[in-house]
Amino acid sequence: MTKPKVLISDKMDPNAARIFAEMGCDVDVITGKTPEELKAIIGQYDGLAIRSSTKVTKDILEAATNLKVIGRAGIGVDNVDIPAASAQGVVVMNTPFGNSITTAEHAIALMFALARQLPEADLSTQAGKWEKNRFMGVEVTGKTLGLIGAGNIGSIVASRALGLRMKVVAYDPFLTPERAIEIGVEKADLDTLLAKADFITLHTPLTSETRNILSRENLAKTKKGVRIVNCARGGLIDEAALKDLLDSGHVAGAALDVFETEPAKESPLFGTPNFICTPHLGASTTEAQVNVALQVAEQMAEFLTTGGVTNALNMPSLSAEEAPKLKPYMALAEKLGALVGQLVGDSVKKIAIEVEGAAAQLNQKPITAAVLAGLMKQYSQTVNMVNAPFLAKERGLDVREVRHEREGEYRTLVRVTVGTDEGEKAVAGTLFGNGQPRLVEIFDIAVEADLDGDMLYIVNTDAPGFIGSIGTLLGQSNINIGTFHLGRRQAGGEAVLLLSVDSPVSDEVLAKAKTLNGVRLVKALKFA
Numbered sequence: 001m002t003k004p005k006v007l008i009s010d011k012m013d014p015n016a017a018r019i020f021a022e023m024g025c026d027v028d029v030i031t032g033k034t035p036e037e038l039k040a041i042i043g044q045y046d047g048l049a050i051r052s053s054t055k056v057t058k059d060i061l062e063a064a065t066n067l068k069v070i071g072r073a074g075i076g077v078d079n080v081d082i083p084a085a086s087a088q089g090v091v092v093m094n095t096p097f098g099n100s101i102t103t104a105e106h107a108i109a110l111m112f113a114l115a116r117q118l119p120e121a122d123l124s125t126q127a128g129k130w131e132k133n134r135f136m137g138v139e140v141t142g143k144t145l146g147l148i149g150a151g152n153i154g155s156i157v158a159s160r161a162l163g164l165r166m167k168v169v170a171y172d173p174f175l176t177p178e179r180a181i182e183i184g185v186e187k188a189d190l191d192t193l194l195a196k197a198d199f200i201t202l203h204t205p206l207t208s209e210t211r212n213i214l215s216r217e218n219l220a221k222t223k224k225g226v227r228i229v230n231c232a233r234g235g236l237i238d239e240a241a242l243k244d245l246l247d248s249g250h251v252a253g254a255a256l257d258v259f260e261t262e263p264a265k266e267s268p269l270f271g272t273p274n275f276i277c278t279p280h281l282g283a284s285t286t287e288a289q290v291n292v293a294l295q296v297a298e299q300m301a302e303f304l305t306t307g308g309v310t311n312a313l314n315m316p317s318l319s320a321e322e323a324p325k326l327k328p329y330m331a332l333a334e335k336l337g338a339l340v341g342q343l344v345g346d347s348v349k350k351i352a353i354e355v356e357g358a359a360a361q362l363n364q365k366p367i368t369a370a371v372l373a374g375l376m377k378q379y380s381q382t383v384n385m386v387n388a389p390f391l392a393k394e395r396g397l398d399v400r401e402v403r404h405e406r407e408g409e410y411r412t413l414v415r416v417t418v419g420t421d422e423g424e425k426a427v428a429g430t431l432f433g434n435g436q437p438r439l440v441e442i443f444d445i446a447v448e449a450d451l452d453g454d455m456l457y458i459v460n461t462d463a464p465g466f467i468g469s470i471g472t473l474l475g476q477s478n479i480n481i482g483t484f485h486l487g488r489r490q491a492g493g494e495a496v497l498l499l500s501v502d503s504p505v506s507d508e509v510l511a512k513a514k515t516l517n518g519v520r521l522v523k524a525l526k527f528a
């Protein structure tokens with residue numbers, strides 16, 4: 001088997017390359033490429049490991065014809081076009097905790113740097129000025145810290161601030177009152193926080209809701225003398241308004257690790273008194289970089305070699321333990337999806353995926369995604385388990401998942417029911433022996449068959465001689481029958497014949513089959 005190929009395109013701790021190699025991937029480390037240069041090489045790779053420098057745009061993704069996974073060694077994924085990646089079936093994963101402590105510590109460091117004007121004092125002292133009277137700081141003890149965003153990093157900042165004997169108020173619409181008590185903060189609305197805080201630190205992602213959260217208007221609502229730290233994302237603060245308020249003295253200090261445009265080689269804020277900045281160093285400690293490098297490489301290599309999914313932003317998680325158990329179910333589910341897709345075409349309006357018995361003990365999301373992928377493969381070349389749920393949603397397909405813990409006739413069963421203009425139709429399958437997928441029911445008729453390769457599906461009226469006549473037709477057409485599966489509603493009623501054949505059945509032979517006595521429907525099927 002050829003090894004998956006991974007590109008590390010941003011500066012990353014060498015442990016990442018080591019782990020990729022140890023876990024069976026070929027890895028190239030090529031950093032500093034322009035978008036055009038990246039586009040030229042990305043087509044060779046199954047995995048792309050990045051930090052924040054590489055911008056994975058729609059344009060890059062279009063050239064990434066083999067790409068299966070993008071791994072962000074860090075938290076923020078605003079440099080990845082996730083909708084485009086999802087539409088293309090590429091998993092996007094990050095390492096949500098590996099650099100949180102480090103970033104929280106950077107926020108605290110910047111808060112102290114502001115409180116005691118450390119950078120200016122350092123510059124002046126090293127310039128031989130000894131300006132002891134110029135620098136007068138403030139204590140943080142007893143002061144109020146206003147946290148905007150109280151997720152992973154925000155709550156670590158809160159714990160450190162509480163240790164420094166600060167009071168902490170937090171604005172985060174998703175912070176529950178219980179969690180606020182647990183992390184020792186007072187939950188507040190934004191205006192209250194702005195009015196109360198002596199220091200403000202920001203810890204939200206950049207979204208349409210958080211963009212410009214410290215707008216000119218909101219900055220004006222802050223307490224005079226406030227000091228502001230942003231270690232989250234550029235774009236959260238109106239930089240021009242911040243400059244004006246620093247100049248007027250309303251804001252006593254501001255520290256930015258992140259800028260609206262990065263790299264920030266110039267800014268009106270540069271040179272402003274009481275303004276300090278760092279070049280997006282929030283995550284830059286040895287510890288954090290080792291953490292995120294190890295984690296991203298493990299997650300990506302696991303996905304590429306076993307199918308295990310951890311910390312994906314566009315796909316349900318699937319542990320390395322679950323992956324091998326789910327693999328045969330996903331194969332079964334994809335075949336059932338492909339069967340209904342081929343039999344009912346694109347008239348499917350809704351679909352129910354039921355799992356029964358042993359299948360009900362498993363994570364159902366990947367089974368559902370596999371059914372949808374099988375179904376939609378009939379009309380999309382690029383569909384896979386990652387993008388199938390998105391495409392289904394886009395098409396307005398109503399997807400329902402049902403779980404029956406009890407065992408029915410089979411120890412384990414997956415049933416797929418589609419709602420079409422002609423009513424509901426269901427197919428079901430089980431796993432036999434060593435996890436072999438097996439069809440057991442087709443449109444209410446019990447038929448056992450392996451769904452593999454080229455097949456022929458025939459609905460006819462049960463009558464003597466039919467099997468002979470179809471056998472003769474295929475024989476005369478030089479088509480060898482591999483397996484033969486029969487089912488019927490009742491003797492003399494509707495019957496189903498599923499044949500596996502060693503070569504595709506031409507339209508001409510299909511047309512002839514349709515003319516055989518008692519035939520109601522003939523369809524050629526193909527399975528992976």
Ligand SMILES: NC(=O)c1ccc[n+]([C@@H]2O[C@H](COP(=O)([O-])OP(=O)(O)OC[C@H]3O[C@@H](n4cnc5c(N)ncnc54)[C@H](O)[C@@H]3O)[C@@H](O)[C@H]2O)c1
Nearest residue numbers: 076103149150151152153172174203204205231232282283
């Ligand atoms: N400077 C750096 O180097 C660096 C390093 C790591 C992370 N970050 C950034 O820090 C930010 C926070 O990371 P995290 O790990 O704590 O993320 P997180 O997802 O754990 O927390 C984000 C919090 O923001 C809250 N939030 C969302 N919308 C909000 C809104 N409109 N108003 C107020 N709160 C809102 C969420 O409820 C959540 O609690 C991210 O943007 C991340 O990219 C920067």
Ligand SMILES: O=C(O)[C@H](O)COP(=O)(O)O
Nearest residue numbers: 051052053074075076283
């Ligand atoms: O979101 C993050 O993890 C940080 O912004 C870190 O970015 P970096 O990996 O480019 O330092």
